[in-house]
Amino acid sequence: MEFLPVFLDIRGRKVLVDGGGTVAARRVERALDAGAHVEVFAPEPEEELSILLGRERLTHQARLPGPEDVTGCAVVYGASEDPARDEPLHRWAQEQKVLCNIADRPEFCDFITPSIVDRAPITVAISTGGTAPIIARILRARIEATLPPGFGRLAEFVGAFRQRIMEAVPDAGRRRHFWERMIEGPVGDFFLAGDRDRAEAQFAADLEAERGGEGHGEGEVYLVGAGPGDPDLLTFRALRLMQRADVVLYDRLIGPEILSLVRRDAERIYVGKRSRDHVMKQEDISDLLVRLAQEGKRVLRLKGGDPFIFGRGGEEIARLAGAGIGFQVVPGVTAAAGCGAYAGIPLTHRDHAQSALFVTAHGKDGVLDLDWEVLIRPAQTVAVYMGLGNLPVLVAGFLRHGVSDETPIAVVENGTLETQKVVTGTFRDIVAKVEADGIKGPAVIIIGTVVRLRDTLNWVHHGSRSRHLDIRPGNPMGV
Numbered sequence: 407m408e409f410l411p412v413f414l415d416i417r418g419r420k421v422l423v424d425g426g427g428t429v430a431a432r433r434v435e436r437a438l439d440a441g442a443h444v445e446v447f448a449p450e451p452e453e454e455l456s457i458l459l460g461r462e463r464l465t466h467q468a469r470l471p472g473p474e475d476v477t478g479c480a481v482v483y484g485a486s487e488d489p490a491r492d493e494p495l496h497r498w499a500q501e502q503k504v505l506c507n508i509a510d511r512p513e514f515c516d517f518i519t520p521s522i523v524d525r526a527p528i529t530v531a532i533s534t535g536g537t538a539p540i541i542a543r544i545l546r547a548r549i550e551a552t553l554p555p556g557f558g559r560l561a562e563f564v565g566a567f568r569q570r571i572m573e574a575v576p577d578a579g580r581r582r583h584f585w586e587r588m589i590e591g592p593v594g595d596f597f598l599a600g601d602r603d604r605a606e607a608q609f610a611a612d613l614e615a616e617r618g619g620e621g622h623g624e625g626e627v628y629l630v631g632a633g634p635g636d637p638d639l640l641t642f643r644a645l646r647l648m649q650r651a652d653v654v655l656y657d658r659l660i661g662p663e664i665l666s667l668v669r670r671d672a673e674r675i676y677v678g679k680r681s682r683d684h685v686m687k688q689e690d691i692s693d694l695l696v697r698l699a700q701e702g703k704r705v706l707r708l709k710g711g712d713p714f715i716f717g718r719g720g721e722e723i724a725r726l727a728g729a730g731i732g733f734q735v736v737p738g739v740t741a742a743a744g745c746g747a748y749a750g751i752p753l754t755h756r757d758h759a760q761s762a763l764f765v766t767a768h769g770k771d772g773v774l775d776l777d778w779e780v781l782i783r784p785a786q787t788v789a790v791y792m793g794l795g796n797l798p799v800l801v802a803g804f805l806r807h808g809v810s811d812e813t814p815i816a817v818v819e820n821g822t823l824e825t826q827k828v829v830t831g832t833f834r835d836i837v838a839k840v841e842a843d844g845i846k847g848p849a850v851i852i853i854g855t856v857v858r859l860r861d862t863l864n865w866v867h868h869g870s871r872s873r874h875l876d877i878r879p880g881n882p883m884g885v
């Protein structure tokens with residue numbers, strides 16, 4: 407980080423703006439909004455500035471500034487876009503130790519002006535360190551789109567309860583939970599829906615419950631699907647709960663990029679499983695979830711893909727329900743969907759496959775317990791999870807059941823990640839190709855004629871990773 411972000415209190419203080427054009431008008435506006443007394447120097451003010459003249463706390467000087475005008479200022483803005491005016495202005499500011507910003511002259515700036523999302527009293531300021539302001543603007547548009555306009559008012563509304571909460575809930579940890587539950591729970595929901603009275607009543611009831619010790623002393627468990635790997639594929643809800651958790655239990659499939667989005671001070675517990683050497687037994691994981699929640703923690707159980715697709719999520723919630731612990735389940739993009747999209751293979755297609763079957767080929771000692779009658783049906787796609795180790799057995803099984811050795815098959819390793827590899831072939835050559843390419847997994851195996859579409863759909867190839875630019879889901883905010 408090259409700059410220190412701070413929010414200056416300039417209420418009632420003097421701010422000098424030199425210039426009469428659009429840039430100057432923006433600076434004037436922002437300084438006025440922040441409560442400053444603004445003096446603008448513009449011999450010939452243009453339209454945007456002229457509209458502002460006459461506003462309270464704004465003085466217009468139809469001349470150029472001198473050193474004496476800088477005296478006593480909190481901030482000086484050079485916005486004339488005239489180098490002959492910039493240079494002395496910067497010098498006077500330096501001599502008098504006044505913070506100075508000259509538009510488009512980084513060498514004359516003590517600070518940079520961020521892009522702003524204004525949800526007063528909430529302000530989001532974005533900086534790219536002066537390198538690429540356009541990125542800041544794009545980012546701003548995204549944040550604007552996701553932050554409800556009422557959010558600032560919500561902050562004011564709950565802010566008024568501060569003292570009462572402080573007195574009723576002396577413990578800092580419990581207090582933080584109370585705040586979060588209030589803002590993200592029914593109180594916040596009622597307020598944002600415009601029902602202030604109900605929000606107030608709900609708050610009073612929640613506070614009473616908390617004071618009486620009936621507040622959420624028990625923790626809860628969030629069973630969250632983190633998708634196949636690309637952090638862009640997380641849901642908003644997944645991200646929100648990741649930011650709220652006190653402790654996270656995660657698998658081998660959860661990469662560092664996703665883990666870095668979990669609340670920084672949350673405790674991390676690795677419960678990774680490999681198909682044969684289990685680091686922690688499923689029962690032990692379920693027990694641990696229960697124990698942590700009973701300690702009052704908000705426990706995040708982060709799972710690759712979707713928790714209910716080969717994720718044993720069902721077993722974990724059964725245990726939680728049995729222990730009377732509150733939980734919520736957040737779906738995620740399952741590996742087959744992610745791999746299909748990022749490898750350019752539609753899992754269904756009207757000309758190729760009317761159904762897609764998700765199966766696991768995780769049998770012991772090369773014996774697969776699969777329903778072959780169902781697997782070999784025509785006009786369907788079969789996506790196989792945990793099947794890489796048994797690929798030869800799988801292929802032999804299809805052939806034994808009379809399926810053509812020309813059947814297209816793809817193996818997608820590390821789908822959706824930078825390291826994604828896609829190997830395509832037929833039952834005849836896939837085993838050799840996968841071995842030659844050193845594929846180790848995790849991998850999804852996709853079987854069916856849809857695999858051929860990959861070549862016809864005009865995919866953009868970046869090394870081993872292929873993505874179609876138009877549908878790449880790299881745009882979670884919809885901007």
Ligand code: SAH
Pocket residue numbers: 634635659709710711712713714715716717739740741742745790791792793818819820821822823847848849850851
């Ligand atoms: N719940 C997960 C699946 C867990 S089983 C989901 O919905 O995706 C683990 C198997 O998922 C792996 O053996 C592999 O077959 C598949 N898998 C998970 N992530 C993958 C990825 N990024 N690329 C390819 N396969 C993946």
